[in-house]
Amino acid sequence: MDLREKLTKFGADVKDSAEKLTKGAVDGSKKMAEKAKLQNTIRRAESKMNEIYIAMGKKCEEIYGGKNMPEFSGYMAEIADAKAQIAAAKAELGSLDTASICPNCKKYVTENQKFCPYCGTKLIESVDAVVVDAESQE
Numbered sequence: 060m061d062l063r064e065k066l067t068k069f070g071a072d073v074k075d076s077a078e079k080l081t082k083g084a085v086d087g088s089k090k091m092a093e094k095a096k097l098q099n100t101i102r103r104a105e106s107k108m109n110e111i112y113i114a115m116g117k118k119c120e121e122i123y124g125g126k127n128m129p130e131f132s133g134y135m136a137e138i139a140d141a142k143a144q145i146a147a148a149k150a151e152l153g154s155l156d157t158a159s160i161c162p163n164c165k166k167y168v169t170e171n172q173k174f175c176p177y178c179g180t181k182l183i184e185s186v187d188a189v190v191v192d193a194e195s196q197e
Contacts (some may be wrong), residue, residue: 060068113170119131120138163180174181 076181102194116134120135123131124135154169157170159170160166160181161168161175161178161180164175164178166175167176168175168177168182172182
């Protein structure tokens with residue numbers, strides 16, 4: 060076999076190997092895409108199922124409120140605790156609209172407080188009082 064034939068055979072072997080690698084990569088890529096698609100389908104179905112369970116639980120709580128259902132009493136207690144936390148957080152959120160910040164500890168305090176409930180620092184009573192005091196000293 061002369062050099063030309065050897066190089067031709069070598070080129071053909073390289074081409075075959077490249078084609079096999081490319082085909083393998085394409086097949087692997089298609090498989091990965093199909094797996095991702097199926098996993099996404101599973102996640103969507105599980106999410107939908109969880110939404111349905113949530114809706115069922117809410118309906119059960121509306122209808123029965125945990126009455127005569129001891130197997131749900133723990134869940135009902137947790138729901139009651141969560142509702143209490145939500146109410147407290149909403150109340151605190153509403154009070155922030157009229158809150159100021161303690162100059163010492165930097166925590167929020169309500170406008171009418173004379174002392175910070177967290178660190179005890181005396182708070183300025185109002186901006187108007189400070190302005191009046193400053194004007195009276197002129």
